[in-house]
Amino acid sequence: MMDNYNPNQSPRLLTTFRAADLEAVFGLIHAGQSVEIIGVGSVGKSNFVRHLIRQDVLDTFLHQRYQEKAKIVFVGLDANSLLEPLPSAFNPHQPSGWSGYELLASRLLRAVVEQGILDHLPPEHHAHPEELYAMYQRLWPDDKASVNIIAFRYIEDMLQRIFSAISNIRFVVIFDEFEKFIRELPPRFFQTLRSLRDQFKDRLMYIITARQIMPLLIQTRLYDEYEPFIELFARHYLLPYRPSDTEQTFRRLSIRRDLPPPPLEMREQLMAVTGGHAGLLRASFSAWAPLKVIHPQMSDEEMIRTLLQINEIQEECKTIWRSLSQDECQILFDMVRAQQRNQPIEVSPYRPMAQLLIQKGLLLQTEQMTFANIRPPLFAAFLYASIRPETPSISDVEMNKNPNVIL
Structure with a gap:
């Protein structure tokens, strides 16, 4: 609880933040499993990964709870750091995987050096950091065709040298915002990642974060080329915050912005209307301070109506919508239209796209689902206001205009 608000506290999240998610993901890592972390836009995937790799979080969950004996080294890859792609040596009209290999080698070397993993080795050892750096430099010869x-x-x-020098080490390579890697790198790059995993077994794992499951990110005609890589992964859905996570989020926002948090009753109400969605929670904090446009006496409907007038809230709702596939959007569109026209609609929870929306926390599963099942309530109200009754189809939905909120 935050009743004793102290602006001098650290904004650092506690190790218990998203504890259930941490336990699930670390359990998979301990078992040597690669993990696909899926969540809608602004649900907090990147923030979760930053929390996941903290040493105190590792010690609490992986080493104490799962008794992991090996040293786990995370190697984070950011698609925005990919260098200009070089053309394939086999087809100059297609990009090669060189920029992916360069980024992986660079960040692998950085992780090894920063953590001092190999500093005890003599300079002449084949796995000494200087030797590994010399190998990295070989990725930059004058003959670009051969390096591809x-x-x-x-x-x-590089990996073979490191593993032969240290037996008690495991690498976890993280591809944050995986959609960008799919767009930038050819299928062959991901096939070679599978090859590395097959060679080094559970000493090398991958984590990807994405808004959509991998099969929906890949063109159908190319699926067979990516399938060996996809087969490596167990899937974990990152849902909105639980109440304890929401409390930590409000505490962190209060300290960072040097503003008092909303009272407990309002925090619980904001948790209910936002569903604990990270982006919506952050945006709703501004409605309390400094805007002061919400107050504890508001009903849920009044609060939703007020929040939807805030541009930041609208942008977060658009981010959720845009992170969905067209088939997922179609289900929500049909539910909204049926509600507007007072027509019956019953969506089966067993439809694949409906099941995906349930897994992402955007539909509450019941035997037959209607508009009332859309979550969170704030997002449902946004859709109702944004999808005009006269809109003929989903392709005509305009999310760039501010909705005329009528509840």
Whole structure:
């Protein structure tokens, strides 16, 4: 609880933040399993990954709870750091995987150096950081055509040298915002990642974060080329915050912005209307302070109506909508239209796209689902206001205009 608000407290999240998610993901890592973390836009995937790799969180969940004996080294990859792609040596009209290999080698070397994993080795040892750096430099020869072909071999050799020097180490490579990697890198790059995993087994794992499950990110005609990589992953859905996570979020926002948190009753109400969605919670804090447009005496309907007048709230709702596939949007569109026209609609929870929306926390599962099942309530109200009754189809929905909120 935050009744004793102290602006001098640290905004650092406690190790218990998203504890259930941490336990699930670390359980998979401990078992040597790669993990696909799926969540709608602004649900907090990147923030979760930053929390996941904290040493105190690792100690609490992986080493104490699961008794992991190996040293786990996380290697974070940001698609925005990919260098300009080089053309494939086999097809100059297609990009090669060189920029992916360069980024992986660079961040692998950085992780090894920053954590001092190999500092005890003599300079002449084949796995000494200076030797690994020399290998990294070989990714930059003058003959670009040849480096495209052999770049993977350098990555392979770097990992082999590290694993042969230290037996008690496991690497977890994190691809945050995986959609960008899919767009930038060819299928062959991901096939070679599968090859690395097959060689080094559970000493090498991958984590990806994405708004959509991998099969929906890949063109149908290319699925067979990605399938060996997809088969590596167990899937974990990152849902909105639980009440204890919401409390930590309000505490953190209060300290960072040097503003008092909303009273307990209002925090609970904001949790209810936002469903604990990270982006909506952050945006709703501004409605309390500094805007002061919400107050404890408001009903849920009044609060939703007020919040939807705030541009930041509208943008967060648009982010959720845009993170969905067209088939997912179609289900929500049909529910909204039926509600507007007072027509019956019953969506089966067993439809694949409906099941995906349930897994993402956007539909409450019941035997037959209607508009009342859309979650969170604030997002449902946004859709109702944004999808005009006269809109003929989903392709005509305009999310760029501010909705005329009528509840």
